[in-house]
Amino acid sequence: MIHARGLARTFRKKKQEVHAVAGVDLDVEAGEIVGFLGPNGAGKTTTLRMLTTLLVPTSGTATVAGCDLISDPVGVRRRIGYVSQNGSTAPEARAGEEVVDHARLYGISTAQATTRGKQLFRDLDLDGLWERQPKTMSGGQRRRLDIALGLVHVPGLVFLDEPTTGLDPQARANLWQHIRGLREERGTTVFLTTHYLDEADALCDRILVIDAGSIVASGTPDELKSDVGGDVLTVTVERAEQAGQVAALMAALPGAEAPQVTDTRVVGRAPHGGAALVALVRELDAAGVAVAGIESRRPSLDDVFLGLTGRSLREESAPARRAEQLETAR
Numbered sequence: 406m407i408h409a410r411g412l413a414r415t416f417r418k419k420k421q422e423v424h425a426v427a428g429v430d431l432d433v434e435a436g437e438i439v440g441f442l443g444p445n446g447a448g449k450t451t452t453l454r455m456l457t458t459l460l461v462p463t464s465g466t467a468t469v470a471g472c473d474l475i476s477d478p479v480g481v482r483r484r485i486g487y488v489s490q491n492g493s494t495a496p497e498a499r500a501g502e503e504v505v506d507h508a509r510l511y512g513i514s515t516a517q518a519t520t521r522g523k524q525l526f527r528d529l530d531l532d533g534l535w536e537r538q539p540k541t542m543s544g545g546q547r548r549r550l551d552i553a554l555g556l557v558h559v560p561g562l563v564f565l566d567e568p569t570t571g572l573d574p575q576a577r578a579n580l581w582q583h584i585r586g587l588r589e590e591r592g593t594t595v596f597l598t599t600h601y602l603d604e605a606d607a608l609c610d611r612i613l614v615i616d617a618g619s620i621v622a623s624g625t626p627d628e629l630k631s632d633v634g635g636d637v638l639t640v641t642v643e644r645a646e647q648a649g650q651v652a653a654l655m656a657a658l659p660g661a662e663a664p665q666v667t668d669t670r671v672v673g674r675a676p677h678g679g680a681a682l683v684a685l686v687r688e689l690d691a692a693g694v695a696v697a698g699i700e701s702r703r704p705s706l707d708d709v710f711l712g713l714t715g716r717s718l719r720e721e722s723a724p725a726r727r728a729e730q731l732e733t734a735r
């Protein structure tokens with residue numbers, strides 16, 4: 406459904422070049438739900454905008470929904486749906502009218518567009534909202550209306566840019582359900598961007614992780630997590646000066662990897678987390694270390710990112726990281 410090779414986009418900003426996407430290869434098969442995961446500024450939206458023909462790549466090639474991105478952008482546009490980060494419904498318009506008008510842009514008759522639109526309203530839990538103005542809807546309803554707009558011309562492939570950002574947990578879970586329904590009931594291929602790890606984990610068949618414009622990992626959530634190797638051990642000490650001692654004890658556990666120390670927190674990995682934890686508790690006790698908290702858990706997607714880049718996806722934001730890089734470069 407999507408095959409891209411060396412897709413890149415450079416922006417010029419104040420005489421400086423920003424390599425927003427630095428040569429991405431990706432393949433998405435028909436019927437997959439693929440998540441494009443990465444921190445702020447990693448290049449997710451830029452990639453999506455290239456694949457949906459909204460931005461011309463600086464270099465690279467791609468076929469999207471069977472059409473060449475560069476030589477046949479109109480063909481691509483006709484076959485895909487795109488739901489942008491901000492949505493595209495006018496706040497004052499009537500929801501149903503918006504959906505019908507959008508379908509008519511694709512050459513669909515008003516009667517057919519109304520039938521399709523009403524079916525989508527039923528599928529997406531928007532029953533009774535046909536005459537409503539988007540500005541009077543809840544955030545979840547507006548997001549589902551955006552999705553109805555992206556689907557009314559029945560595309561085989563839909564791109565969703567951060568579909569659940571700004572929604573409460575219940576509305577997010579509800580939208581996941583609807584996205585799964587698209588694939589199950591219509592066989593729609595879904596390519597979505599997110600920076601929520603739980604979203605990628607719960608919803609996607611496969612995940613591509615992008616960082617600083619390059620893809621750094623790809624696989625099913627389970628494959629990525631098992632690549633991390635071992636369970637994650639975290640010890641929080643009461644006094645930061647004892648953290649080094651904890652790191653040394655953790656590193657000495659059988660099969661352990663070098664732990665990372667951040668202030669009072671020591672995070673490492675070791676096989677058989679339960680047994681490792683018991684051994685570590687004994688050693689810490691014997692060494693007289695004052696422990697505020699200790700745990701062992703299965704690796705998460707955040708650990709995948711941490712293992713790949715040395716940073717946490719959850720805590721990092723690209724502007725902060727770039728400022729830090731500039732600082733280091735000075």
Ligand SMILES: Nc1ncnc2c1ncn2[C@@H]1O[C@H](COP(=O)(O)OP(=O)(O)OP(=O)(O)O)[C@@H](O)[C@H]1O
Pocket residue numbers: 416417418423424425426443444445446447448449450451452600
């Ligand atoms: N039009 C533009 N002009 C200059 N730089 C841009 C432009 N669009 C994006 N960038 C830069 O390219 C990089 C990638 O941006 P992009 O929006 O693709 O990231 P993202 O992963 O989608 O981030 P977010 O999660 O915040 O939406 C960032 O450094 C951004 O500042």
